Each structure stands twice: as structure tokens, then as C-alpha cells.
Amino acid sequence: MTAAEANAHPEQLPFNLAPSEHGHSADDLWQAAIADLKQMVEHEGQAAWPEIVKRYDEYSLYEFLRHRGFSEGAIEFYAVMNFVESDLHNSFIETLREELGGFYVDMQTIVGGMDLLPQAFYREVQDEVRFGTEVRAIEQNGDEVKLHCRVGPDRVTFRGDYAICTVPFSVLRPIEADFSHDKERAIRQLNLPRVDQDPVPGPRAVLGEGGRHRRRGVGDRPADPAHQLPTADDSTSRGVLLASYTWGQDALQWGAMDEEMRIDEALDDVEQIHPRIRHEFEVGASHAWYSDRWARGAFALFAPEQQTTLQSAILKPEGRVYFAGEHCSLYHAWIQGALESGIRAAREIHELPAPSA
Numbered sequence: 001m002t003a004a005e006a007n008a009h010p011e012q013l014p015f016n017l018a019p020s021e022h023g024h025s026a027d028d029l030w031q032a033a034i035a036d037l038k039q040m041v042e043h044e045g046q047a048a049w050p051e052i053v054k055r056y057d058e059y060s061l062y063e064f065l066r067h068r069g070f071s072e073g074a075i076e077f078y079a080v081m082n083f084v085e086s087d088l089h090n091s092f093i094e095t096l097r098e099e100l101g102g103f104y105v106d107m108q109t110i111v112g113g114m115d116l117l118p119q120a121f122y123r124e125v126q127d128e129v130r131f132g133t134e135v136r137a138i139e140q141n142g143d144e145v146k147l148h149c150r151v152g153p154d155r156v157t158f159r160g161d162y163a164i165c166t167v168p169f170s171v172l173r174p175i176e177a178d179f180s181h182d183k184e185r186a187i188r189q190l191n192l193p194r195v196d197q198d199p200v201p202g203p204r205a206v207l208g209e210g211g212r213h214r215r216r217g218v219g220d221r222p223a224d225p226a227h228q229l230p231t232a233d234d235s236t237s238r239g240v241l242l243a244s245y246t247w248g249q250d251a252l253q254w255g256a257m258d259e260e261m262r263i264d265e266a267l268d269d270v271e272q273i274h275p276r277i278r279h280e281f282e283v284g285a286s287h288a289w290y291s292d293r294w295a296r297g298a299f300a301l302f303a304p305e306q307q308t309t310l311q312s313a314i315l316k317p318e319g320r321v322y323f324a325g326e327h328c329s330l331y332h333a334w335i336q337g338a339l340e341s342g343i344r345a346a347r348e349i350h351e352l353p354a355p356s357a
Contacts, residue, residue, distance in 0.1 A: 006081070015080075016073035026074075026081040033068040034096060041100045057093055057308045064092040080220050086248030090191065091302040097330060117335075130158075137176035138163065138321060145320045148176075164345045166325040166338075168192065169314075170296035177321075182313040190310060190327060192297025193247055221269045241277075243270050243284070255288035262286045300327035322348060 079085040137148040243266040263284040324341040331337030
């Protein structure tokens with residue numbers, strides 16, 4: 001079914017809804033559930049969020065929906081249609097913030113590829129960048145920070161007045177450092193979900209034609225295909241299909257497969273929607289973020305109560321070490337969270353009192 005057909009005739013979908021829920025789309029049910037909170041934010045702006053967090057930070061998304069009277073069938077309906085079935089036991093506030101903050105509204109992309117952004121940064125600071133340098137320990141005193149690093153078989157130490165640490169907490173955890181108890185607890189406990197991605201390139205004969213198109217499918221199988229056509233430079237008729245984007249338990253199971261099997265399973269699922277995909281398929285790739293040495297998870301995503309119990313410790317500097325990255329913002333999983341937190345950390349250091357002579 002198309003999304004329009006599903007919204008117009010939700011009764012044709014196989015969900016066991018309560019009588020009062022019949023005839024309503026998943027979006028209708030969700031908007032009714034959050035209407036009062038949406039009104040608070042519209043009237044009060046950012047000032048509404050402390051009260052919302054105080055009331056609902058302890059709720060998972062599942063618990064909030066039950067609290068608002070959703071039947072089990074309606075929860076399944078909403079979760080499948082909005083790609084959040086593996087998010088149900090994470091913080092409700094995370095989902096609400098994306099919804100009321102309009103995170104999916106007016107999304108921007110960089111023509112030519114998003115990697116142009118880090119490349120532009122690199123051109124400005126390339127003389128300072130050290131590739132292949134793994135931080136093993138952070139040491140500091142009242143005057144400086146030392147980063148003890150490994151470069152291949154060699155050891156090297158970098159010294160500075162301050163350090164800004166932007167690595168995910170999952171990567172930071174094994175690095176030796178003398179941080180406070182609250183910071184160490186935040187590093188250990190911050191939730192980073194498992195995500196597996198399987199892009200499968202294919203010609204536009206399968207995926208559609210003309211201009212730049214974004215399409216997305218949702219379903220109850222691991223492969224929920226979404227794709228954009230044509231490729232960034234418009235020089236080829238080929239497009240790229242993001243054949244599978246899995247979370248939670250699905251990602252754990254898919255991550256246990258080798259890459260060839262993951263791609264084959266993704267093709268099996270996509271074939272239910274695009275029957276000719278195997279005839280058009282050329283090559284695919286897969287990435288399991290949880291097994292990536294430099295990520296060890298996809299992005300930060302609060303569990304219930306973690307904003308209340310961890311956020312202040314996540315942001316707090318440790319002596320001369322400051323922290324940034326999407327996990328140090330409330331824009332979890334988004335590039336603007338990394339940018340915002342980087343600017344914040346740089347400003348905090350810039351505004352420190354000048355050292356006495």
C-alpha cells in the first residue's frame with residue numbers, strides 16, 4: 001500500500017485496534033496523544049521543556065503510549081508505521097523532542113555529498129591534523145593536558161592548555177583518565193543503540209525516474225527501503241537504495257551475520273516490494289556501527305530518566321578537558337548536535353578568565 005492509501009483506509013492494515021481507535025491513522029492517534037504537550041511548546045517555547053522533562057522523563061515511549069490509553073494493537077500500529085518499534089523502551093522525551101522540534105522538517109543536504117563538510121574543515125586545519133593517532137590516556141594538572149597516544153608501534157605525547165574530547169563515550173571508556181565519579185558513570189551508562197545499514201545500489205529502472213526523488217517504505221521486516229535518485233553528481237542513471245536500516249534487536253541479529261549474508265537477506269526483503277531487484281542488483285555494502293572500532297554504537301539515545309540523571313555530568317568539563325559531540329547535545333543522532341556542542345565547548349574555553357601573569 002502507498003502511505004496515502006494506508007492513511008485513508010487504516011482499517012485495511014492488520015492491526016488489532018480498540019473500537020475507539022478504528023478509522024484513525026497512526027499519525028492521528030499520535031497527534032492526539034501529544035496535543036497538550038505540543039500546545040505547551042507552542043505557547044511557551046523552550047521554557048516549556050523543563051516542566052515536560054520533569055513530568056515525563058521517567059517514561060519510555062511504550063509507557064507513555066499506554067499512559068495515554070493506546071491499546072497494544074495501536075502501539076504496534078504506531079511503532080511499525082513510524083519506524084520506532086525498536087525504540088519503544090527508550091526515552092519518550094527523545095521521540096517528543098524530534099517531533100516538536102521539527103527535526104525532520106526542512107532537512108538540508110550538501111550537493112555533492114555530506115563528506116564535503118568535514119573536508120572543508122580539514123582544509124583549514126590540515127597542518128594540525130594527525131591521522132592514525134590513537135589516544136590511550138589523558139593526563140592533566142593545573143597547567144596543561146597531556147594526551148598519550150599510539151602511532152603504530154610508537155608512543156607520542158601531545159601537550160596543550162586544554163583538550164576538547166569529541167569521541168563517543170563508548171570509545172572514551174577504555175581510555176585511561178582520572179575523571180569524576182559522575183562523569184565515569186555517564187560514560188558507562190549513556191545508551192548507544194545498535195544500528196546496521198545496508199545500502200544496495202541499482203539502476204533507476206528499478207527505483208523510478210526523473211529528478212531527485214526521496215521515497216521511503218515502512219513495514220514489519222528488517223528491510224525498510226528508502227532511496228534517493230539519481231546519485232549526487234547526476235552523471236549516471238544509477239541510484240542508491242538504502243535497503244535496510246535496522247535498530248535494536250534487529251541490528252544485533254543482522255550484525256551477527258557476515259556482510260554477504262546481510263546483503264542477501266536485505267535483497268530478500270526488498271524483493272517483496274521491488275520484484276526485479278535481483279535482476280538489477282550490481283553491488284552492495286553493509287556497515288554495523290556497533291562493531292565499528294571508532295564508534296561502538298550509532299549515536300546517543302537516552303533511556304528513561306537519563307536526561308535527568310546524566311545530562312549535567314555529560315556536559316560538565318573535567319578540569320582542562322571539555323566535551324563535545326552529538327552525545328553532548330540534545331540533538332542526538334544529528335549533525336547539528338555535533339556542531340552545536342563543538343561551538344559550545346570552544347566558547348566555554350574562549351571565555352575562561354585569562355591566566356594571571
